[in-house]
Amino acid sequence: MSYPDPPNQPSWAPPGPQTGGQPAGQPGYPGYPMGMGAPQPPQYAAPRKKRIWMVPVAAGLGVVLLASTVWAANTVLGGWFGGPQPETVMPSSSVMFAKLDLKPSGGQLANYAEFAGKLPDEVKDELDPESDPARDLVESEFDYLDYDKDVEPWLGKRFGFAMWETDSEAAQVSRDGMAAAFAVAVTDEDAARTALQEVQKKEDLSFDFRDDFALLAPNSATLSDLDSKIAASGTLDAQEDFASDMQSIGGDTLATAWMDLGEFSRIQADSPSSGYGRSSNPFDDLTGGEDVEGRVAMSLKIESEYAEVRGDMFDVKSGNALDDYKAPEPGLEAMSSLPNNTVMAVGGSGLDSVAEQVWEENPDDFGDFEDALDAQDVSLPEGFTQLLGSKTALGITDVEGSFDDVFSNDFSLQYRATGADADLLEEIATAMSEANYKSAPGVDTDGDTVVISSGATGAGKLGDDAFFQRVMEGTEDSHVGVYMNLREFSPDDDIANPEQWGAVGGAVNFDGSNGSIVARWAPSGGA
Structure with a gap:
């Protein structure tokens, strides 16, 4: 979903360095991924089509995870194991993070295959073991690309999304003080650059490459802000709380999500978005207006005998409710x-x-x-x-x-x-x-x-x-x-x-x- 420009705000950002040399995208309302606490501004005009920020939603919610499991269990690719994770290219100041990992370890791959064999016939009949979930996404959202020619040769199997606080208005995804970026694993930067330049001509997109990932953002200011945050405090994988929380929920996961509740609610409460007539703190209804602290993490894991969804909370408090x-x-x-x-x-x-x-x-x-x-x-x-x-x-x-x-x-x-x-x-x-x-x-x-x-x-x-x-x-x-x-x-x-x-x-x-x-x-x- 995307929003139109608010009154008296230009629809373009000041030109800046761009991979591919395209002008920067709009900083005002490029859409709010995942819908977490997003304000709902009034519609001043028919919204422009800005599909690039549908990608995190489609990857995190639209990809059928069982289909991904069956596909992974039936696919053999060179260089399948190992490689970096998306959290290694996201800033340690991230307050929200999610990833989808379709590049399993050897043990995971064996579990996927065994679990797929236990699925009911009704489920198996609906799943095509040869179907690539990424193909469905690209063909439905970016029909001007040829998946076999333009995407498949370079597309990796890991995807990540992160949001963090920023003081740069140009880097914000909306008026809530948050910036966001999407990471896509790539196996061939040159081929990926050619395809992303085509996307850039039609969508509000800036991109760059870091450690075998393409970083996608609504404009160059967001990528610059991401780089500055990493230079100042490092990457998310080295952040103490995040690393500890990920260790607690365990490894070999198909999908994970993490949020710093305290920081996220503080940022939302301090944002000017409440001017649209809606509470800017997404946890008010749950906490009765009390401040919230702590972190939550979720994971989806496939073992040979079962599929598991797990959610953990760490140091979560709202007033004195749990003390x-x-x-x-x-x-x-x-x-x-x-x-x-x-x-x-x-x-x-x-x-x-x-x-x-x-x-x-x-x-x-x-x-x-x-x-x-x-x-x-x-x-x-x-x-x-x-x-x-x-x-x-x-x-x-x-x-x-x-x-x-x-x-x-x-x-x-x-x-x-x-x-x-x-x-x-x-x-x-x-x-x-x-x-x-x-x-x-x-x-x-x-x-x-x-x-x-x-x-x-x-x-x-x-x-x-x-x-x-x-x-x-x-x-x-x-x-x-x-x-x-x-x-x-x-x-x-x-x-x-x-x-x-x-x-x-x-x-x-x-x-x-x-x-x-x-x-x-x-x-x-x-x-």
Whole structure:
């Protein structure tokens, strides 16, 4: 998306050094990549077409990552392994960074091929292993280029995008104090220069080359500002927080994204963009107007057994919102002890402790819940442990029908709560069944765990299921977990062969201002 020139602002930047000798592009509104906190100025005229800043969006969001994985797994190229990463040509002052890496290591390549073989037939039928995602992008957005002749001979397999603060108005991508650049790996600078000069004739673009990357920017002022920032403080890969955060989320990723929340919100809050009638701080709705600190990082990773999306937060704070919360002891034992025919499950450790801390912060929010407990002579906060225990899990079993039918019919379940009050839970279960004219569920104990079961529940343990183990691998010490067995749903118009879709699972781990979220899909098409 692009914006027109604001009133009384020239539509061109002062001429400057340009690779290819073309005049500089407009500094005013070349479009705001990724849409993060971008102001929405009024439309003064029909916008000019400025597609070059659609490229980061198309690369980061429009490229189908599964297609990229299949393509990478089925492609053999010379010089495939190794090479620099985009963060080595971006400034250390970057507050936002994202990259797509289609140049995997040998181990990744083997994982991609094995994972692609496990995809459901429905997915495989939609993917062409010979299709190059870059071709689709170039042919749709730059139809004046011949991909085979003008692009493919030099195009590398790594792409990066970064934004940083700048004092140069000419270098800003909009009136928010931010500059941005896009990095494309190249294997032949001369061939890349010829193609980019053609693009430069039609788009607002400046470019230059650094360490096997073509740097693309809306004008030469942005590239000059990038160079000055690197000269002053180095490149992003050497920035201490960024390097530490990337190490935490792990390597061998297909895509990653990173943001310095504190710096980004400060820049937005200090920008004049709020003059357009919109809050310039994108986190106001989440924080209630409080300042935010810390950083977040996300990654997409393909292993041989599953695809994983991971998000980590580092030193994240908003006022004192997280300072007073104490993380309970982690563990998902109760969840893995659910019956082996569990279709959907949620579980966690210390949920009673978390609930108590939330209650102490905002007791009025629990008014209706407390009223419901009065009939059972239960008071808060002690009632949280009586009901939830220290380790808790709920599993729905024996589902017949599609996902939409799960809660519209009778279903079986098992509830497990370690350290809960068995007598209280039995009273509540009996009262609920009488109100609905149903037979009361069974209440039993397993050591110090209260077990409530209703309907058909398996004799084995969910933790022994191979797909549960795949999606929950390494999450044993998490605070909250979720799981869904997709193989148990009946075929319908959306899923023809559910037995090929495996399972999905996820986990949350938190410790004050630090935490992580992991979500995985383990397909079963080839297993």
